[in-house]
Amino acid sequence: MGKHSGRCLCGAVTFSLSDDPVGTRACWCRDCQYICSGNASLSVFFRQSALRVTGAVAEFSAISDAGNLIRRRFCPICGTPLFADAPAEPDYLIVRLGALDNREIGAPATTIWTASAPSWAWFDHEKPHTPGQPR
Numbered sequence: 001m002g003k004h005s006g007r008c009l010c011g012a013v014t015f016s017l018s019d020d021p022v023g024t025r026a027c028w029c030r031d032c033q034y035i036c037s038g039n040a041s042l043s044v045f046f047r048q049s050a051l052r053v054t055g056a057v058a059e060f061s062a063i064s065d066a067g068n069l070i071r072r073r074f075c076p077i078c079g080t081p082l083f084a085d086a087p088a089e090p091d092y093l094i095v096r097l098g099a100l101d102n103r104e105i106g107a108p109a110t111t112i113w114t115a116s117a118p119s120w121a122w123f124d125h126e127k128p129h130t131p132g133q134p135r
């Protein structure tokens, strides 16, 4: 058993993570707004090696606003966003917070791409935030 676990909405995909997260982030890039119903994505970063997945996962790869190739994985039946990663940073795995059983671990330490957020968007100005991709 892992330290953390999660699943998609329909339950066809389940997963576990054998380690603790290494970071959290909210992203208001335009791509994330497509997959998160107009909201920011909430991501929890893990080591790639911590992940074990059961069930078939579909994927879609595209170039991000920052110019990086991002692979997004999701349930092919219900469409729940599950994971994302980038060939440029192969050690790191993004797990979409909504799929995790314990969402308490997902309070975003930083918020990025605030420049493409709608004017009504709320984020914590007391915490680090950047208008685009951080260096």
Ligand SMILES: [Zn+2]
Pocket: 008, 009, 010, 011, 012, 013, 075, 076, 077, 078, 079, 080
């Ligand atoms: Zn599903």
Ligand SMILES: [Zn+2]
Pocket: 027, 028, 029, 030, 031, 032, 033, 041, 113
């Ligand atoms: Zn994003």
